[in-house]
Amino acid sequence: MSERSPLVRGMRDLYADELARIRFVEEVFGNTLESYGYEIIRLPVIERTALFSRGIGEATDAVSKEMFTFDEESDPVSLRPEGTASCVRAVIDANLYRGGQPKLWYSGSMFRHERPQRGRYREFFQVGAEAFGFDGPDVDVELIRVVQDVWDQLGLANEITLEINTLGNAASRQKHREGLVAYLTPYKDELDEDSQRRLDLNPLRILDSKSGQTQRLIEHAPEISDYLDDESRRHFDEFQERLACQGVDATVNSRLVRGLDYYTHGVFEWNTERLGAQKQVGGGGRYDGLCELLGGAPCPATGFAIGVDRVALLQQDRGIEAPISTPDVYVLALSDDEEGFALDVAMQLRRQTKLRVRMHQGGGKVKARMRAADRSGASVALIIGAHEAASNQVSLKWLRTVQDQVAVPVTELTATLLNSN
RNA sequence: GUGGAUGUAGCUCAGUGGUAGAGCCCCGGAUUGUGGUUCCGGUUGUCGAGGGUUCAAAUCCCUUCAUCCACCCCA
Numbered sequence: 001m002s003e004r005s006p007l008v009r010g011m012r013d014l015y016a017d018e019l020a021r022i023r024f025v026e027e028v029f030g031n032t033l034e035s036y037g038y039e040i041i042r043l044p045v046i047e048r049t050a051l052f053s054r055g056i057g058e059a060t061d062a063v064s065k066e067m068f069t070f071d072e073e074s075d076p077v078s079l080r081p082e083g084t085a086s087c088v089r090a091v092i093d094a095n096l097y098r099g100g101q102p103k104l105w106y107s108g109s110m111f112r113h114e115r116p117q118r119g120r121y122r123e124f125f126q127v128g129a130e131a132f133g134f135d136g137p138d139v140d141v142e143l144i145r146v147v148q149d150v151w152d153q154l155g156l157a158n159e160i161t162l163e164i165n166t167l168g169n170a171a172s173r174q175k176h177r178e179g180l181v182a183y184l185t186p187y188k189d190e191l192d193e194d195s196q197r198r199l200d201l202n203p204l205r206i207l208d209s210k211s212g213q214t215q216r217l218i219e220h221a222p223e224i225s226d227y228l229d230d231e232s233r234r235h236f237d238e239f240q241e242r243l244a245c246q247g248v249d250a251t252v253n254s255r256l257v258r259g260l261d262y263y264t265h266g267v268f269e270w271n272t273e274r275l276g277a278q279k280q281v282g283g284g285g286r287y288d289g290l291c292e293l294l295g296g297a298p299c300p301a302t303g304f305a306i307g308v309d310r311v312a313l314l315q316q317d318r319g320i321e322a323p324i325s326t327p328d329v330y331v332l333a334l335s336d337d338e339e340g341f342a343l344d345v346a347m348q349l350r351r352q353t354k355l356r357v358r359m360h361q362g363g364g365k366v367k368a369r370m371r372a373a374d375r376s377g378a379s380v381a382l383i384i385g386a387h388e389a390a391s392n393q394v395s396l397k398w399l400r401t402v403q404d405q406v407a408v409p410v411t412e413l414t415a416t417l418l419n420s421n
Numbered sequence: 422g423u424g425g426a427u428g429u430a431g432c433u434c435a436g437u438g439g440u441a442g443a444g445c446c447c448c449g450g451a452u453u454g455u456g457g458u459u460c461c462g463g464u465u466g467u468c469g470a471g472g473g474u475u476c477a478a479a480u481c482c483c484u485u486c487a488u489c490c491a492c493c494c495c496a
Contacts, residue, residue, distance in 0.1 A: 006487070061494050065422080082496080110496075115422080117490060126496060194493075210493080260495095270496095280496060307496025334454060368448090370456035385454055399456065 010114075010122025017324065021312035022125060024322035025154065026107050029127040029306065032150050033105040036142065038129055041104040043086040045111075049076040055085035055294050057261025059201035066112040068122075079111035082260070083128045084287070084303055085294070091132055092296030101133035107308075119278035119310045128284075130303035132291070137239035140266050140286060140302045145246050147270065147282065147304060154311070155320050160281060162249065164239070164268045165256035167204070168224055168232035170289055173264065177203055179222040187217050204257045223254050232265065239266045262287040268304070274317050275310055282306035325356075326377030329417070330399075332360035332369045334385035342384045345394055345410060352414045374399055380417065 007013070014022060030040070049069050056063050068079040080086055083106050096102045107127045116122060129146065131139045144162065151157045167173050180203045188196060192214050195206045207218055228236070243250050250268070258267050267285030275281075284304025291299040315322065329349060333342035346357045358376055360369050373381040383395040383405075394413060397405040408416050 009487085066494080112495075114494075115492095116488090117492095120495075124496065277491065278496080282496065305496065310496060332455095366454055367452080367456075370454095372456085374456040381456075383455070387454085395455090397455070405455080 010116040020322040020324045025308050025311045038103045038105040046077050049078045068111050081112050087130045097132045097299050103131045105129040119275045125308035126305045128305035132301045135300045141242040160270050160272050163253040164250045166236035168228045172227050172232045176224045176227040207255045262290045264288045281310045327358035328355040329357045329380045330373040330376050330378035331382045338384045338389045341389045
């Protein structure tokens with residue numbers, strides 16, 4: 001035997017229950033977003049590295065140390081660590097916002113080169129949505145409302161909490177930044193190592209440092225609310241009022257700054273206490289400056305992204321079953337002589353119904369064939385032997401309920417199966 | 422990138438220097454046209470990999486790889 005090739009770290013094969021949960025979450029998100037009139041967009045997995053370093057921020061962990069990057073003829077490209085930058089690029093490239101106000105959603109793999117652990121993989125799945133051309137905050141609230149709808153449908157409304165904050169507009173954010181640097185610089189030597197580095201690069205991120213020492217220092221640090229101008233304050237007030245009107249519970253967390261650089265105004269995160277260390281299941285916010293930063297016409301925009309893996313884990317933790325893709329009907333001929341008849345029966349069912357019909361193959365004794373029928377998960381076995389074939393019937397046996405096996409004429413089979421569900 | 426734990430059958434695991442095991446699963450029979458329950462029988466192994474110590478290593482030592490959990494950070 002030749003040598004086996006192990007999985008690349010952080011990559012997974014997904015199948016059976018685990019995949020069923022992930023597909024279910026993706027499907028509910030997709031259907032819900034479509035029901036709000038959002039249109040799907042499919043984006044490339046690989047982009048120029050520069051798109052991410054400019055769009056997400058050179059100083060963020062996601063860009064500075066977590067990207068899978070390789071050279072494409074000395075033009076560095078990377079596997080996407082998130083979807084927003086690509087989506088904005090696509091909107092700019094096709095000038096999608098010129099004729100309207102696109103509301104888009106996407107779903108797919110994202111990649112970050114981190115040490116894997118529960119709820120965090122190097123290839124993971126996100127569903128996201130972005131709305132372009134709206135100043136908000138009505139549309140920001142709609143996005144949150146969409147996600148709340150999904151939590152309700154998934155039975156997770158009680159497991160997930162929403163935190164919100166505002167970063168203000170560009171001017172307010174800049175003043176806050178200056179105030180923060182002025183406050184923290186005298187204490188520079190007392191900050192943790194990461195925060196010292198961020199003091200120049202991205203001082204806002206110091207606010208959500210986990211270091212106890214740093215936490216004590218920032219306890220009295222200036223907050224964004226001290227610097228909000230009238231426009232920013234009105235935006236955040238209306239954001240909160242509209243959330244309340246929609247019956248969405250949210251807690252203001254003034255330390256919430258988000259990991260990526262492009263946010264402005266209202267930002268938000270969904271958290272859970274049930275996934276060990278990985279509390280965050282999703283987040284988003286407004287990014288009014290990003291289109292211009294990436295070379296497009298100025299355009300206000302807002303969006304969110306959800307970690308599908310974490311939502312699926314949460315469902316597993318809550319014991320919520322996802323629909324699994326097993327056959328409905330298992331067709332087994334008892335010998336080769338009835339094979340052709342059995343194939344005709346199976347084809348008739350596939351054409352006349354949406355039932356999933358699996359044929360038995362591989363021979364074996366009747367006992368083995370019946371065992372295969374049971375193991376397939378099908379709820380019905382159609383048994384076809386010499387008697388049945390001679391009389392143009394099938395023997396219909398329910399595998400999951402206690403009912404007598406019955407002989408059914410082929411002409412009545414479809415109706416019999418459809419009426420029994 | 423840092424720390425801790427764990428790698429033995431398809432799965433869950435026991436085995437701390439002396440012939441590799443259990444339960445579940447799987448296969449066969451009881452039941453030659455009927456699964457799932459019951460009874461009887463059977464198969465399943467580079468003990469993660471490489472090296473060392475020893476008469477003898479799954480077991481002790483070294484190296485390495487992988488996985489999990491946590492830190493950092495994030496979805």
